[in-house]
Amino acid sequence: MKMRLLLSLVLAFCANSMMLCAATTASLPELTVEDETEDIVSLNDIRFANFSDEDWLDNDYIRTLRLYLDDVVTGEIEDEKLTPYLDIIKGKFVILNIEPAIMGGTFIYLAFIDHPQDMFVAWVYSDVNPETNAIGPYHTNMVSHHEEPLDLTKEQIMQIVEEHPELKLW
Numbered sequence: 001m002k003m004r005l006l007l008s009l010v011l012a013f014c015a016n017s018m019m020l021c022a023a024t025t026a027s028l029p030e031l032t033v034e035d036e037t038e039d040i041v042s043l044n045d046i047r048f049a050n051f052s053d054e055d056w057l058d059n060d061y062i063r064t065l066r067l068y069l070d071d072v073v074t075g076e077i078e079d080e081k082l083t084p085y086l087d088i089i090k091g092k093f094v095i096l097n098i099e100p101a102i103m104g105g106t107f108i109y110l111a112f113i114d115h116p117q118d119m120f121v122a123w124v125y126s127d128v129n130p131e132t133n134a135i136g137p138y139h140t141n142m143v144s145h146h147e148e149p150l151d152l153t154k155e156q157i158m159q160i161v162e163e164h165p166e167l168k169l170w
Contacts, residue, residue, distance in 0.1 A: 043128040044100045047135055056098055057166050060138050061106045061124040066093075066170045068122075068140035081144055088115045092169040094157055101125075105141070113169060116152040120145055 051059070071077040073090045082089060089112065096119065097109040105125035112118060122143040126135050161167045 041130070043104055043130065046128050046130065046133050047105070047126060048100060049133075054166055057095055058168065060136070061098070061126070062095065062108065062170060064138035065108055065110075065122050065124050065140055065143070068143070079143065085118070085120075085145055088112050088118055089120075091115070093120075094161060094167055094169055104128075105138075109146075110170075111150060111152060111157065113154055113157055116154050116157050117149040118145060119148075119150050 068077065069082075069089045072079045072082050073086055091112045091114045093110040093112045095108060096111055097107075099107050101107045101123055103123075103125075105123060108122040108124060110120050110122065112120075120143055123141045124138060125141050126138045128135055161169060
């Protein structure tokens with residue numbers, strides 16, 4: 001704090017007197033600040049370090065989501081947000097997008113094959129041990145129905161899945 005105040009005063013004074021500024025700054029001690037953040041690894045860096053393109057479309061986050069939805073349908077888990085959609089979520093879905101969530105884990109955007117206009121968003125989290133880099137267990141923290149309908153048909157989804165075998169129906 002003292003050094004910042006001193007530098008602020010020097011800079012303010014330097015704006016008024018260039019000659020005095022050169023003499024004043026020459027007598028200041030040289031400061032070196034090291035960046036200590038370059039060695040910090042985020043938990044998402046650990047989670048997704050070895051993910052290939054294929055891994056993004058077939059992983060434990062998606063499997064955990066499918067199990068969660070199945071448990072909601074059978075009544076093992078109660079999720080009031082999904083109750084109105086029980087007939088939809090029991091069907092197969094396709095991944096529209098999956099990406100790391102800044103809070104950890106993934107955001108998964110999905111549409112069900114028999115209700116392609118209904119998009120859902122899920123946040124699936126995984127614990128990480130930063131000492132061992134062990135990942136798991138996985139938790140579905142949130143699934144919600146997106147208000148805006150998608151402009152998709154079942155035929156379009158099936159064609160995309162057919163053209164892109166890396167996509168699956170879950």
